[in-house]
Amino acid sequence: MRLKQNKRVLLLDNYDAFTNNLANQFQKLGATVLTSKPNEFSVIRAKTLHPTHLFLTPGNGDYDKQGLRLQEFVHAFHKDIPISGVCLGHQCIAAFFGAKIDMNIESKRGIKTDCTHDGKGLFTGMPETFKIGRYHNDVVNEDLEGTPLIATAWSEGMVMATRHKTLPIESLQLHPESLLTEQGDTIIQNFLKLG
Numbered sequence: 001m002r003l004k005q006n007k008r009v010l011l012l013d014n015y016d017a018f019t020n021n022l023a024n025q026f027q028k029l030g031a032t033v034l035t036s037k038p039n040e041f042s043v044i045r046a047k048t049l050h051p052t053h054l055f056l057t058p059g060n061g062d063y064d065k066q067g068l069r070l071q072e073f074v075h076a077f078h079k080d081i082p083i084s085g086v087c088l089g090h091q092c093i094a095a096f097f098g099a100k101i102d103m104n105i106e107s108k109r110g111i112k113t114d115c116t117h118d119g120k121g122l123f124t125g126m127p128e129t130f131k132i133g134r135y136h137n138d139v140v141n142e143d144l145e146g147t148p149l150i151a152t153a154w155s156e157g158m159v160m161a162t163r164h165k166t167l168p169i170e171s172l173q174l175h176p177e178s179l180l181t182e183q184g185d186t187i188i189q190n191f192l193k194l195g
Contacts, residue, residue, distance in 0.1 A: 010051035014059025021177035056089025067092035082168035082194035090171035100141040117153035133180030168194040
């Protein structure tokens with residue numbers, strides 16, 4: 001499924017074991033991956049790399065503590081390039097745009113569940129329902145009124161993805177890089193097509 005493409009993905013590593021899986025997934029699909037931890041260099045330095053896409057990885061911690069640095073990158077790039085993220089990265093993106101995060105819900109670690117979606121954006125060309133891998137304690141609250149975001153995927157009544165109404169920004173609670181997730185490569189390829 002490797003495609004020739006001139007995509008440069010700035011992958012912000014939140015010290016998470018899944019980061020290598022995500023980097024490998026992007027590379028397998030033909031993208032160049034620029035990996036850095038959020039505190040390794042400044043937003044100004046990141047801009048000199050001329051990324052075409054920004055992706056925030058999962059990680060330990062809370063969106064309102066460890067995630068504040070990530071939100072600086074979202075602020076710096078959100079008007080210029082497509083942005084996505086998984087788990088903590090997703091929550092940071094949603095919080096930046098004003099969404100409420102429900103914290104310390106029942107922990108889900110490495111479970112496989114059904115996911116439904118709206119068939120657009122990251123979910124273009126996918127079956128109506130597919131299996132996903134979930135690893136989380138926190139989720140984006142389903143009430144997105146007053147934000148520029150809409151929910152686009154759900155599992156067991158919880159929001160699994162959001163999309164910005166006007167910008168090429170979509171993010172995921174589910175883990176496309178997990179072996180438990182069907183269609184993970186399709187999701188990542190659809191992200192690379194944004195913008």
